Amino acid sequence: MLTYLARRLVLALITTWAITVVTFIIMQLPPGDFVDAYVSQSSAMGSSISAAEADAMRQAYGLNQPFYIQYLKWMSFVARGELGLSFEYGRPVTEVIGDRLWLTIILSIGAILVTWGLALPIGIYSAVRQYSFGDYVFTFVGFIGLAIPNFLLALIIMYVGFRYFGLNVGGLFSAEYALAPWSFAKVWDLMEHLPIPVFILALAGTAQLVRIMRANLLDELRRPYVMTARARGLPEYRVILKYPVRAALNPFASTIGYLLPFMVSGSVIISVVLSLPTVGPLLLRSLLSQDMLLGSSIILLLGILTVIGTLLSDMLLMWIDPRIRLGRDT
Numbered sequence: 001m002l003t004y005l006a007r008r009l010v011l012a013l014i015t016t017w018a019i020t021v022v023t024f025i026i027m028q029l030p031p032g033d034f035v036d037a038y039v040s041q042s043s044a045m046g047s048s049i050s051a052a053e054a055d056a057m058r059q060a061y062g063l064n065q066p067f068y069i070q071y072l073k074w075m076s077f078v079a080r081g082e083l084g085l086s087f088e089y090g091r092p093v094t095e096v097i098g099d100r101l102w103l104t105i106i107l108s109i110g111a112i113l114v115t116w117g118l119a120l121p122i123g124i125y126s127a128v129r130q131y132s133f134g135d136y137v138f139t140f141v142g143f144i145g146l147a148i149p150n151f152l153l154a155l156i157i158m159y160v161g162f163r164y165f166g167l168n169v170g171g172l173f174s175a176e177y178a179l180a181p182w183s184f185a186k187v188w189d190l191m192e193h194l195p196i197p198v199f200i201l202a203l204a205g206t207a208q209l210v211r212i213m214r215a216n217l218l219d220e221l222r223r224p225y226v227m228t229a230r231a232r233g234l235p236e237y238r239v240i241l242k243y244p245v246r247a248a249l250n251p252f253a254s255t256i257g258y259l260l261p262f263m264v265s266g267s268v269i270i271s272v273v274l275s276l277p278t279v280g281p282l283l284l285r286s287l288l289s290q291d292m293l294l295g296s297s298i299i300l301l302l303g304i305l306t307v308i309g310t311l312l313s314d315m316l317l318m319w320i321d322p323r324i325r326l327g328r329d330t
Helices: 001-028 034-044 053-061 068-078 093-128 133-147 151-163 184-193 196-220 224-231 236-242 244-254 258-267 268-274 277-289 291-322
Strands: none
Touching: 001 068, 001 291, 034 053, 034 277, 034 291, 068 291, 093 133, 093 291, 133 268, 151 196, 151 268, 184 196, 184 224, 196 244, 196 268, 224 236, 236 244, 244 291, 258 291, 268 277, 277 291
């Protein structure tokens, strides 16, 4: 077990390094750089920037240096946990991300808990009560959840809340707490605003995992060991929960690897629609303005979440299914 964990951690570090290289290359691929985007934006607003001023900005930001020099400078910042300087905001990336990262993590964890808390029991019920009225209802709702884009659902909820209830459902804080320092009252205000964005984020994932859990459990319930357990007179809840559900959880648990980064990257449009102070809008803004270090740092965080999610998924699969063998056996 310890050997496996050590091997996985080494692979995680190598994967993270590879992510930094690919991320930095991707951010360099669009034509131009931050200065070009800044000059274009200034021209659109009626002000002009001379070529000498643009060259001075490139020199100040280090954009005139070779690719590998820029990458090594960024990696030196990453090694110190600083992530570099945001060109657009003129502040360290860690300060720009600031509370947004923690709010994103809180929102993502809440959405994952809701997704699993709903998908697991509903999937079990739909498989055990196949073709029942409840199964048809959950299947219909699941297809609706898969068909409706999350941002459209956000727009519908915003319209209904404002039109019929006079509520502004956008944001994660009330106006008086948006810029206030952290306190118990601000935390409570955050908890009151979380349910709607968490529900919107969790809906599509819940619908997908319900279908996965239902299909996997139906396959397991037809296995001979289930009929043998029933023939021995075991209670029905033990027949279902002890082995079939545990075996059906394998593909269910493997979704953690992509669920963590998806909750962050998939919430970009929702965050813009609902005016959520999360990392998503920052990522979109950094890509539009070609703020290289800010965008690269956020994409790197998504990659790290993927690595962590994959590691957690492997650990959970080991615990769920003792048939999984590491090393020699597969």
